[in-house]
Amino acid sequence: LSIEVHILGSSSATPVFDRHPTSQLIKILHHQYLIDCGEGTQMQLSRYNHKPNKISRIFISHLHGDHFFGLIGLVSTMSLQGRKNPLTIYAPLGLKDILSLQFKYSETILNFPLYIEVVDEASLTTILDKDDHQVECFPLSHRIPCYGYRFTRKQAAPSLIKDRLPENISVQDIIQLKQGHNLVNDEGEVTVYCKDVTQPTQEAVSYAYCSDTIYTPSLSELLKGTTLLYHESTFTKEYESRAQSTFHSTAEQAALVAKNMGVKKLLLGHFSARYKDLSPIQDEARQIFPYSFLAIEGQKFCI
Ligand SMILES: [Zn+2]
Ligand SMILES: [Zn+2]
Numbered sequence: 001l002s003i004e005v006h007i008l009g010s011s012s013a014t015p016v017f018d019r020h021p022t023s024q025l026i027k028i029l030h031h032q033y034l035i036d037c038g039e040g041t042q043m044q045l046s047r048y049n050h051k052p053n054k055i056s057r058i059f060i061s062h063l064h065g066d067h068f069f070g071l072i073g074l075v076s077t078m079s080l081q082g083r084k085n086p087l088t089i090y091a092p093l094g095l096k097d098i099l100s101l102q103f104k105y106s107e108t109i110l111n112f113p114l115y116i117e118v119v120d121e122a123s124l125t126t127i128l129d130k131d132d133h134q135v136e137c138f139p140l141s142h143r144i145p146c147y148g149y150r151f152t153r154k155q156a157a158p159s160l161i162k163d164r165l166p167e168n169i170s171v172q173d174i175i176q177l178k179q180g181h182n183l184v185n186d187e188g189e190v191t192v193y194c195k196d197v198t199q200p201t202q203e204a205v206s207y208a209y210c211s212d213t214i215y216t217p218s219l220s221e222l223l224k225g226t227t228l229l230y231h232e233s234t235f236t237k238e239y240e241s242r243a244q245s246t247f248h249s250t251a252e253q254a255a256l257v258a259k260n261m262g263v264k265k266l267l268l269g270h271f272s273a274r275y276k277d278l279s280p281i282q283d284e285a286r287q288i289f290p291y292s293f294l295a296i297e298g299q300k301f302c303i
Pocket of ligand 1: 064067212
């Protein structure tokens with residue numbers, strides 16, 4: 001298991017029909033990250049037995065309330081629970097001012113370091129790069145500055161087949177092989193082919209999160225190679241003009257983006273309050289892209 005996406009909420013704008021506003025808990029290897037933090041996120045974390053203090057980073061798409069109104073509550077709880085580990089929040093410009101004001105007038109002093117990183121990426125940019133995983137940020141097109149994030153579990157170094165290695169192999173040569181290079185002698189001739197003495201590990205896998213955005217066909221090219229895509233589908237196509245005027249997408253448009261991106265699976269979310277029954281959204285997307293699923297809260301999607 002490389003990446004697990006646990007849906008904590010996928011309602012747009014207002015909480016209706018027991019659906020909470022947007023939030024997702026991502027497990028990538030042993031790291032726990034939160035994407036968006038709509039109102040009630042800390043209750044949802046508790047309902048699904050997640051410990052807030054295991055979350056090391058939070059990625060906020062934009063500053064519409066349905067994506068971050070839960071933040072002050074969650075961060076305050078982390079402090080009350082005795083958190084000591086630092087927390088980093090990635091968000092568009094303005095979040096620092098908002099939180100500072102809330103902390104100031106509630107006289108809240110956090111007992112852990114809180115770092116806020118401003119995202120204002122104009123194109124796909126790596127914002128976190130670790131040995132085993134990375135996070136990229138990219139702009140979406142919405143009424144206010146809004147960003148998507150892609151989480152990638154990198155391909156691990158090839159593993160060596162010990163009994164095929166030459167005797168007395170040096171540490172430097174082992175490093176070369178683990179980096180995927182052949183071994184060459186002083187004359188430049190290959191003495192050991194990497195593929196002969198190593199076995200490949202699981203390929204890199206990725207999860208891209210796109211909410212909220214007007215239909216943006218160029219995302220398919222930008223995020224080509226993504227394994228799992230979450231794309232907002234606030235409306236069905238009968239409300240396409242409403243989607244356009246509010247800078248949202250329809251299920252059909254989300255499916256077109258997924259199909260052209262070549263992903264394995266599409267998660268649909270950010271459902272409008274006008275839909276009690278969500279099946280028309282899934283049906284519409286499946287007409288275009290059969291591997292489309294509703295991101296219902298409580299559900300987990302694994303890569
Ligand atoms: Zn929204
Ligand atoms: Zn929005």
